[in-house]
Amino acid sequence: MNPVSSHSGGPGAGPVYRRGSGLAPDSPELRALAEREFPAAASELFDPVSRREFVRLMSASLALAGVGLTGCRRPVETIHPFSKMPEGYVHGVARYYASAMPRRGGAVPVLVRSNDGRPTKIEGNPEHPLNRIGDGAEGPAHGGTDLLAQASILDLYDPDRARRFTFNGETVARERVLDELARAGKALAARQGEGLAILVDGVDSPTLERLRRELLAQWPKARWFVDEPLSPVGERQGLKAAFGQPVRPLYRLERAKRILSLDADLV
Template sequence: MTPTYWRSLAQLEERPESRAFLEREFPEGASELPEGVTRRDMMMLLGASLSLAGLAGCRRPVEEIVPFVTAPEEIVPGIPRYYATTMPFRRSAYGLIVESHEGRPTKIEGNPSHPSTLGASSSRVQASVLGLYDPDRSQTIRLKGAPKSWSDFVTAWGQLSEAHAADGGAGLAVLSESFSSPTLARLASGLRARYPRLQWATYEAVSDETRLAGLRSATGRDLDLMLRIDQASVILALDADPLLTDPEMIRHARG
């Protein structure tokens, strides 16, 4: 005997309204467009709405534009400019070529003349330009979570400077990420010279200190690993990704 199933008591009793509901894919009125509007018209309206929304999202922000008193010869609107730069990443540095439009970097590629990249790049390098336009990037100075202006910072720093002029900066501390910038190093050196007791600490969420400490403990010297992937027949990576997260990922990917 084949079992019989039903969805409701109305279906079991074979009521007319239950049969009509089963024969229709959608409820009454949901599968028909209002009278006077065809499917083609509806698709045209939807397409136009999406196009207008896309154009609005591609506009530049409204800004006050001040013309050059003397226009620089090397800047032509619509013509990209290229410059060489270096991007530090943990213990490595990548030589890059940056394409910019009216002073705004838009594309990054490896520098063919730099030994660390030889014209290649990685997904991390390509995505780094997006950080310049990140809406969550810090845009204001904050004091205890409240936004402040540069004039507020100058006033507050002037008060701190006077208060610690006699004690050499005792109790003052600066927290920054690790850096290799000569300009920032010069500023830090000048600040330490003025406040000898000032503490300057650097912090990185992802650091190589533990690995370097292990190498120092094993060899007695400050050394670093230089993998020769091109000479390996089989590579076993445990909790490591030499092609994505390693500082030498571009060189490793090249082989």
């Protein structure tokens, strides 16, 4: 590096060797060098508030203030690991659970496929006795389902499902809803449930029946109504009158040569 003939002014001062342009940013020598090498952007080296510097500082200020594209960012979602890994669980491998879909007059045995904790497919349970074609439990298994059972999986992913708590048409916090329910429960308990009416559809669910008994035991003056537009009460009464006891028909359609159905859904 060539020495620059610049002296500090003190006695005995020798030549000063500069390692870079940072030692004398505003010297005439550096100005001349910058104008010769970078004539288009030479002024930005010495202008303390250039256009580029202004834009850079404003962008940093807006980012720190939370303004800009924060509303366009993907929402933060946290995936929590298992606190205790289920025995035999492998990520990505489907698991199957035997369940039942409540229907009027009974239930449909189904087999639910689950991928990483999310139900993804419903099929008939081939191991259930109702899905045996032959006599008894020794016949071949088929495990079929209908379109209602197949489509029921979509209820879990319905975008129009309730996602928040509302009170009088306004979105409220969960704590307020619980407080309102507790206040209403105390008022009903003082009247033994008088003025409370519950309307449900006709579903043979053991859990729903247990809840009904517990509720009426606590509030005996409450009313419980069941409404089923397509109730099979007439069919049950006719079968009981014909066979002398409550029975349910199981159709052996594979044994029939011709089938005449009069307003009856056999399949």
